[in-house]
Amino acid sequence: MAHDQHNYLNHQKGIWSWLTTLDHKRIGIMYFIAIMSFFFLGGVFALLVRAELFTPGKTLFSADVYNRMMTYHGAIMVFMVIVPGIPAIFGNFVLPIMIGAKDVAFPRLNLMSWYMLMIGAAITGSTLFMQNVDTGWTFYTPYSSIKTGMGVIPMVLGVFIIGFSSILTGLNFIVTTHKLRAPGMTMTRIPLMVWALYSTAILQVLATPVLAITLLLLIAEKTLGVGIFDPQLGGDPVLFQHFFWFYSHPAVYIMILPAMGVVSELVATFSRKTIFGYTAIAYSSLAIAGVSFLVWGHHMFVSGQSEFAGVLFSFITMLVGVPTAIKLFNWIATMYKGSIRLDSPMLFAIGFMFLFTIGGLTGVYLASTGIDIHFHDTYFVVAHFHYVMVGGTLMALMGALIYWFPKVTGKLYNDTIGRISWVFIFSGFNVTFFPQFILGNMGMPRRYYDYLPTFTELNQMSTFGSWLIGTGFLVGFFGVIFALLKGKEAGMNPFGGKTLEWTIPSPPPHENFDKTPVLTGGPYEYR
């Protein structure tokens, strides 16, 4: 019985023991609570934005209020939910266990990362009550530096601090993966989730500082009038875009690689089959991480950069498409001759593949200069990145939640609730974002408060879909509460997983392993 056992949950008691904990598992849970609160807030803004767009003209708010909500929705979702999401929550919880370690390499640094996220979020969030920001999450200059209020400063300061949280987490994961693997666990025997987190960590450490510097330069320009981005002071407004995307393009892979890791685990476990092409999946993560540094200019095909630059960035972007395609083929090949069970985590993995395929294929359209000229900054792009990021990351997040829930809490997540949640999220997702591809075709620009009457029906469909998604996540959340109160005892390995976390009790003991495991084979040996 889990209750009598000595585990990490009852190891110490009281709120203070949580706030000062150095246990990676508890920190993972703290991240979960924090990030889910941000997600709720970002979701409310999303629903409001969609509600405003239900009819052309003013539906609920003025243009000013709309622009702010659109900005907060984007900034919260990107910087506070999807970027930290899977690595901070599930990475923290499962990474050390999956490699047979007692904790991460630097437990204090790990706790500090959590506090930095909280401090950054508090500073960013405080602008909601003082000086709302209306720049959009990309903070493009010179609008952000000369044309809008001073709220931009605390906003980007908060994002800057959140960035440090991300860097520290990445650093921690890199060292942990290199130094703390159990005996026998070579780099080619680590689970694919760990490979994904490891590749992500490299991106976090290398790319995030660029964002940090960019944001500092923006603050310097806004407060001291240093002419970096403002042409009236002799600066270059497009320089900001270069800096920004030099971070933010790799960042989109910070968002998606961990999700790919989750999907690799789910597909293997629920197909009860060795993952197909382990090395290809592992190395394609690294390849994506590497190449993603060289493609930032594909966000700027119409910024006035030279035609040659555009062509070069287009070419390199196409190269990212290949490892992405490889992963999809490998997951599907893993299901071939498998023994597949459609439990709710697997449904989310399948949902991921479905949505991610659409998102990835439309990415190829956008990478092709000739057609991106038409689609850039329209709803087509909005649809594309929601398909990959939300369809990808959030689907994987839900899958991960239900999959590791029994390990984390010792209780099973009710599968029926999981399935109902999936139906709402998956269908709602397509109803919301598919029409946006068509709106992009028709030429509706993004970040639009008001639109021509011809765009009305598709926008209404999209708004309707957003309610379905909202319902789906509420059901999913209800499932968490229900499982905590009424969930069945899970046992050590409810899904038949092969990675190390399934070899220890649920919930795990304080130091994960009573006896350090010794590995003799790869992670997915279903024979």
Add this chain to the structure above:
Amino acid sequence: MNWFSFIPATSFMPVPATKESGDVDNLYIFLLVSGLISFIILIGGMVIFIFKYRRKTEDQKSAYITHNTLAEFLWSFIPFVIMMVIFAWGWNVFHDLRKVGVKGDVEVHVTARQWAWTFKYANGIEVNSPTGDKLEPNIPESTLLKPEIVVVPVGKTIRFILTSDDVLHSFYVPAFRNKMDAVPGRRTTFTFTPIEKGDFTVFCTEYCGTKHSNMMATIRVVDSEQFTAWQAAEIGKKAGAADAGPAQRGEALFKGSLGCSGCHSLDGSRIVGPSFKGLYGNKRDFADGSSVVADDAYIKQSILVPTAKVVAGFPPAMSSFQGRIKEDEIKDIIEFIKTLK
């Protein structure tokens, strides 16, 4: 000459109205078809496996397959080849859209500013959008302004030379499948050859502040005779305007090329900045607590150094007109403001 034209793939796109846009559509159709095939292979395969290899008994075993070099080579190499085709084709179309260094038969300087476009022809004709408070009719609660019309001749190469007075904007005409950012301090070009007559909407696609979605214009493509006639009429109008009194000239500036009406109303309503109704000779309260009676000096200062005195309750959003406005134009505007009782 639509490749695959029997597939109404581009049926959601506006009619292709320029020589270049047909090529863009062909590329799009190729992408759509190849994308659809890839989707069917991937997702179709996935769905088949889900049903075929469903776990039926609890102890059902799976096959042990770790890799297959040939399959892996093929599914890396084939996508690579397809993507290179898409890349090269896209490059080709892109080069044609950009027309780097090509001079137009008609050249127009386009200046973007929050939240309007100004079109200046070589012969001095100027079209400003929007000219005043013309709201789009028939849409309840609409905030869209009725876009002003810019006329260009069909069949000629037209080059717009873009720049911006304040922030980034982007000049986008869906029917032309073309788009280019207007960047302050820089000149970019947007070149096209219209083949269809009609009215085509211009949008701003780079987020530029509160009224980003209102920043529209209409390009009217007509035949050469009509274009010549339009030019003659515009030049006549301009000559007429020159004879008008200072207040009329001021009004034209206010609603026209300076674009003041984008932010300031004349009827007391609040847009982005304060209304000018009853401004002259009345007290203004400022954000810093001070106040002053609006006179010539104050109005002039507000035009040239808008941040010097910011009216309480409004953001310091206006940018300086220094260098864009002449001394006697300021006088005309003041005369116009005096008439707004």
